[in-house]
Amino acid sequence: xxxxxxxxxxxxxxxxxxxxxxxxxxxxxxxxxxxxxxxxxxxxxxxxxxxxx
Amino acid sequence: xxxxxxxxxxxxxxxxxxxxxxxxxxxxxxxxxxxxxxxxxxxxxxxxxxxxxxxxxxxxxxxxxxxxxxxxxxxxxxxxxxxxxxxxxxxxxxxxxxxxxxxxxxxxxxxxxxxxxxxxxxxxxxxxxxxxxxxxxxxxxxxxxxxxxxxxxxxxxxxxxxxxxxxxxxxxxxxxxxxxxxxxxxxxxxxxxxxxxxxxxxxxxxxxxxxxxxxxxxxxxxxxxxxxxxxxxxxxxxxxxxxxxxxxxxxxxxxxxxxxxxxxxxxxxxxxxxxxxxxxxxxxxxxxxxxxxxxxxxxxxxxxxxxxxxxxxxxxxxxxxxxxxxxxxxxxxxxxxxxxxxxxxxxxxxxxxxxxxxxxxxxxxxxxxxxxxxxxxxxxxxxxxxxxxxxxxxxxxxxxxxxxxxxxxxxxxxxxxxxxxxxxxxxxxxxxxxxxxxxxxxxxxxxxxxxxxxxxxxxxxxxxxxxxxxxxxxxxxxxxxxxxxxxxxxxxxxxxxxxxxxxxxxxxxxxxxxxxxxxxxxxxxxxxxxxxxxxxxxxxxxxxxxxxxxxxxxxxxxxxxxxxxxxxxxxxxxxxxxxxxxxxxxxxxxxxxxxxxxxxxxxxxxxxxxxxxxxxxxxxxxxxxxxxxxxxxxxxxxxxxxxxxxxxxxxxxxxxxxxxxxxxxxxxxxxxxxxxxxxxxxxxxxxxxxxxxxxxxxxxxxxxxxxxxxxxxxxxxxxxxxxxxxxxxxxxxxxxxxxxxxxxxx
Numbered sequence: 001x002x003x004x005x006x007x008x009x010x011x012x013x014x015x016x017x018x019x020x021x022x023x024x025x026x027x028x029x030x031x032x033x034x035x036x037x038x039x040x041x042x043x044x045x046x047x048x049x050x051x052x053x
Numbered sequence: 054x055x056x057x058x059x060x061x062x063x064x065x066x067x068x069x070x071x072x073x074x075x076x077x078x079x080x081x082x083x084x085x086x087x088x089x090x091x092x093x094x095x096x097x098x099x100x101x102x103x104x105x106x107x108x109x110x111x112x113x114x115x116x117x118x119x120x121x122x123x124x125x126x127x128x129x130x131x132x133x134x135x136x137x138x139x140x141x142x143x144x145x146x147x148x149x150x151x152x153x154x155x156x157x158x159x160x161x162x163x164x165x166x167x168x169x170x171x172x173x174x175x176x177x178x179x180x181x182x183x184x185x186x187x188x189x190x191x192x193x194x195x196x197x198x199x200x201x202x203x204x205x206x207x208x209x210x211x212x213x214x215x216x217x218x219x220x221x222x223x224x225x226x227x228x229x230x231x232x233x234x235x236x237x238x239x240x241x242x243x244x245x246x247x248x249x250x251x252x253x254x255x256x257x258x259x260x261x262x263x264x265x266x267x268x269x270x271x272x273x274x275x276x277x278x279x280x281x282x283x284x285x286x287x288x289x290x291x292x293x294x295x296x297x298x299x300x301x302x303x304x305x306x307x308x309x310x311x312x313x314x315x316x317x318x319x320x321x322x323x324x325x326x327x328x329x330x331x332x333x334x335x336x337x338x339x340x341x342x343x344x345x346x347x348x349x350x351x352x353x354x355x356x357x358x359x360x361x362x363x364x365x366x367x368x369x370x371x372x373x374x375x376x377x378x379x380x381x382x383x384x385x386x387x388x389x390x391x392x393x394x395x396x397x398x399x400x401x402x403x404x405x406x407x408x409x410x411x412x413x414x415x416x417x418x419x420x421x422x423x424x425x426x427x428x429x430x431x432x433x434x435x436x437x438x439x440x441x442x443x444x445x446x447x448x449x450x451x452x453x454x455x456x457x458x459x460x461x462x463x464x465x466x467x468x469x470x471x472x473x474x475x476x477x478x479x480x481x482x483x484x485x486x487x488x489x490x491x492x493x494x495x496x497x498x499x500x501x502x503x504x505x506x507x508x509x510x511x512x513x514x515x516x517x518x519x520x521x522x523x524x525x526x527x528x529x530x531x532x533x534x535x536x537x538x539x540x541x542x543x544x545x546x547x548x549x550x551x552x553x554x555x556x557x558x559x560x561x562x563x564x565x566x567x568x569x570x571x572x573x574x575x576x577x578x579x580x581x582x583x584x585x586x587x588x589x590x591x592x593x594x595x596x597x598x599x600x601x602x603x604x605x606x607x608x609x610x611x612x613x614x615x616x617x618x619x620x621x622x623x624x625x626x627x628x629x630x631x632x633x634x635x636x637x638x639x640x641x642x643x644x645x646x647x648x649x650x651x652x653x654x655x656x657x658x659x660x661x662x663x664x665x666x667x668x669x670x671x672x673x674x675x676x677x678x679x680x681x682x683x684x685x686x687x688x689x690x691x692x693x694x695x696x697x698x699x700x701x702x703x704x705x706x707x708x709x710x711x712x713x714x715x716x717x718x719x720x721x722x723x724x725x726x727x728x729x730x731x732x733x734x735x736x737x738x739x740x741x742x743x744x745x746x747x748x749x750x751x752x753x754x755x756x757x758x759x760x761x762x763x764x765x766x767x768x769x770x771x772x773x774x775x776x777x778x779x780x781x782x783x784x785x786x787x788x789x790x791x792x793x794x795x796x797x798x799x
Contacts, residue, residue, distance in 0.1 A: 019178040036124030039101030
């Protein structure tokens with residue numbers, strides 16, 4: 001039973017991390033142009049990115 | 054998705070004027086530090102190659118710092134250093150992506166979508182973790198462990214309830230405050246009561262807690278809501294700003310001779326304005342100097358350009374085609390023809406305001422029944438056992454099991470699939486209610502110019518013209534913006550034209566060229582030729598040598614589409630502002646029996662009201678400014694993407710491609726969607742028929758509720774997905790739509 005004391009927080013914090021990553025991606029504008037992102041992956045040169053509009 | 058192969062352009066760009074550099078500079082935002090930014094709509098951008106060519110070309114301009122294309126919204130945002138505007142518009146136009154300015158200045162961010170996605174993320178996290186904890190409870194965890202798991206679940210569920218549930222609480226509250234019922238009311242009550250009772254149970258070390266049910270419910274429903282929003286947002290973004298009708302400002306000529314670009318709302322009657330060829334007329338005005346031709350197609354539906362000269366009164370929104378004009382403003386912008394149309398449109402707002410969506414109608418019936426059932430269950434168990442806690446648990450099980458997870462998805466998921474299907478075929482839908490209304494339509498009314506026809510003249514006697522004459526005419530015509538000239542210029546390359554010494558355009562008349570001692574003239578017969586007749590001719594030294602006849606070209610598939618609609622509705626009508634002769638010709642070509650010509654905007658509205666009074670709900674298809682009030686008055690309306698922007702805003706559907714088959718296709722998809730919605734609602738009823746008695750009798754544990762809810766949702770979604778596959782009618786319409794060149798192919 002004692003393992004629950006650390007396993008549950010570990011499991012939740014892993015889930016929480018994924019949630020934070022999602023919220024960060026949202027805030028950084030990565031969902032603003034889904035169609036464009038699909039095409040940009042094929043570009044060769046390095047874009048000077050500014051994730052802001 | 055099609056790519057940039059020639060001829061695959063989704064959007065037919067017809068006679069569009071580019072925004073002038075003054076306008077663009079005016080719309081740019083100052084970011085401080087000498088940086089400026091402008092967002093332009095570039096409807097021509099389709100794929101990765103387009104992005105790359107636009108971005109790399111713009112970045113090569115000297116002062117441009119960054120250029121970034123957003124493919125979803127078809128916009129490019131350019132940032133540059135210094136006050137001088139780099140030649141963005143010209144560069145883009147030369148590249149083949151003519152840009153437009155667009156109206157909404159919000160900057161392209163969609164706060165509602167971000168909120169929905171955030172809520173979706175939080176509820177996904179909560180639902181998955183609570184479900185994992187619940188599984189261990191169902192598989193036998195008990196005692197202190199179960200309590201611990203319940204407490205952890207309660208903790209995780211709280212932020213989901215606040216963030217994700219907040220959306221439903223607000224919507225339910227606003228519905229209740231206006232004395233209405235919507236689907237969000239039982240949802241809000243269900244999740245709240247379930248959460249409260251579960252907290253109570255957890256405090257008393259109870260066996261069952263409904264944290265998982267309330268959070269998964271939220272998660273499923275949010276998926277539907279988010280998809281719905283994304284679909285509609287896509288339609289909005291692609292439709293907004295294809296062509297701006299009203300310029301942002303005008304070049305004002307001050308009494309001392311200085312010129313100044315002023316915003317439109319500062320222009321007062323009496324001011325003198327300069328309008329170059331290719332620009333739209335900013336306000337109602339009178340011409341002081343200059344000759345030109347005006348394209349009035351969007352304003353009054355007349356397809357032929359009008360020649361104007363000094364003294365003529367002209368309306369805002371018309372396009373100046375051939376010569377520069379000096380105008381005197383006769384009305385401020387807010388009382389110009391354009392503003393008058395907006396007012397007429399608001400007044401005409403027809404039956405659609407009273408329309409209630411199927412989902413809302415079902416909800417207003419469903420919500421009281423569900424609540425009544427839950428209350429009855431509670432009372433029944435109270436009588437039977439006297440145990441209020443058990444009675445409350447069973448009542449909540451009833452509330453949760455009937456809670457419209459399937460019902461909440463039943464309608465939106467079908468409408469999303471239908472909207473997606475239409476989107477693939479180049480049709481934008483404003484919202485789901487539009488599709489529901491379309492299935493109820495009982496009559497179709499078309500506008501002529503720009504809707505049944507393209508509003509673009511086509512040379513019809515090309516075969517009778519000698520190639521050497523054609524070469525001369527085409528070479529001359531290539532130097533003019535006049536639509537008739539452009540129709541002739543399409544025949545360039547059929548022969549060798551003589552070398553001209555000088556070519557000039559005589560605004561309002563035509564083209565004149567000198568080759569040695571010869572004078573060629575192409576244009577109005579009374580000016581170029583020797584007679585006083587009408588029409589367009591090519592003349593050599595004042596003698597008519599060739600006559601040209603033009604017709605407005607019908608939209609692709611117009612005849613088939615009209616025939617299909619006639620079969621579906623029995624009645625198809627054409628209401629036009631154009632002349633009787635032009636209407637009769639188009640009507641006979643389309644085998645339309647009923648048409649009316651020379652109508653004013655208010656008369657179109659009157660005709661639609663007349664049809665409504667006969668109990669027939671009208672589908673109006675139109676594009677012009679003069680159609681906007683009728684589009685607003687009709688029960689459901691469609692407009693091509695080339696329509697005036699106020700018309701597009703009034704329309705429920707906007708079709709981007711040239712083919713008129715969009716109209717029967719939209720009707721077909723809407724009807725099939727309506728059928729699937731009825732099936733889905735039927736499935737939800739059958740599901741409740743079996744689930745509710747179980748819940749009444751108290752057999753529904755959280756485990757059963759979880760299985761039943763997900764099961765019914767999956768069935769409903771699966772049924773909706775049938776809309777995207779195995780469609781025979783839409784498939785052949787689609788095949789005829791693709792690969793059709795937009796330009797006049799000869």
